[in-house]
Amino acid sequence: MTRQILPASPSDATEAPVAPDVPEGPEVPEESFFSGDGVQTEIVAGHGFRTRFVADGFSERLSVLDYEGSIKPLVSYLLDAARARGLGKLFLKTRKDEWEAFISSGFVLEGIIKGFFRGEDAYAMARFLSTERRYSPQLEKENQIIEDLLFNPDRREARERAGRFRTETRNEDVELATPEDAEALARLYESVFDTYPTPLNRPEYVAASMHDGAIFNVVRCDGRIVSAASAAPDRDNANAEMTDCATLKEYRGRGMMRALLRSLEESLMHRSVGCLYSMARSTSYGMNLVFHSLGYHYQGRLINHCHIMGQFEDMNLWVKVPTPTR
């Protein structure tokens, strides 16, 4: 899913400056539409702010897409909106000059996405609405994975050897998927994930994502798609999310995911993308290893961020600022 964040205007936590084009008075939903699966996008204006957010009933999360105006009334409105819908997490990305104002409004800083807003860093802020949602039982295991990757090359190599088969995937084995592959891709995702935050198990959703600009790369064996990943470029902010990574069990450890992500990076090279980022399942050694080995930097962890593999899971933020080609 493309998560597009538009630039936010400056404001502060204590004063409530009113953005010039924002109407005063009670909050008015200007627009509201459902895109299925309990996902509702809303645009709301009033009381000195204007915002666009997604209320996601599946991952029980309210994610702000963009906002402008005063932070305090905005947060107050969003908290009410999240509670009214029974959502446990409020999430947004803000800029350097505003993240502290969100801390003062009860948020925590979960990570930093270098260069997310056309080269400017994004601060990933969360406000949890229940103790249960705030705490993760997996932290020790997840910290060990990061520790092994970043600080223990011996342990890392031993684990890599244990998870590795001897066949290597070459760049030439990777193909660009087309809308005709939507059905096969949906089948792959359906068989790998018990649940997934977006309806990737539906061919029409996969095709619509491609139509919206997502690039899906695949590896086939005997004509069948056995591994896939996608890149979702955000033109407004000049970034791209690397996502939808899946390899069928019997094909894992052959370097398919590494080859897929490498080739996606290559196809983004000529698009002036200043930030590549991904949210990787924090308990997946293989996924975190792949991003680390491709030169992404660990930039934080989003706690109980989405419903995936049948439960809420933490997601590690991995970020790479590509070096411009001449």
Ligand SMILES: CC(C)(COP(=O)(O)OP(=O)(O)OC[C@H]1O[C@@H](n2cnc3c(N)ncnc32)[C@H](O)[C@@H]1OP(=O)(O)O)[C@@H](O)C(=O)NCCC(=O)NCCS
């Ligand atoms: C995570 C996943 C996509 C990795 O796919 P993959 O094709 O097996 O990944 P690769 O083979 O490219 O992995 C790259 C390296 O990591 C190693 N590796 C992969 N899984 C590993 C594991 N569980 N333990 C140790 N090493 C592992 C591979 O051996 C390979 O090392 P090498 O290149 O030095 O030989 C796959 O395990 C998967 O589909 N998991 C379930 C779905 C999922 O969690 N997706 C991630 C969503 S964020």
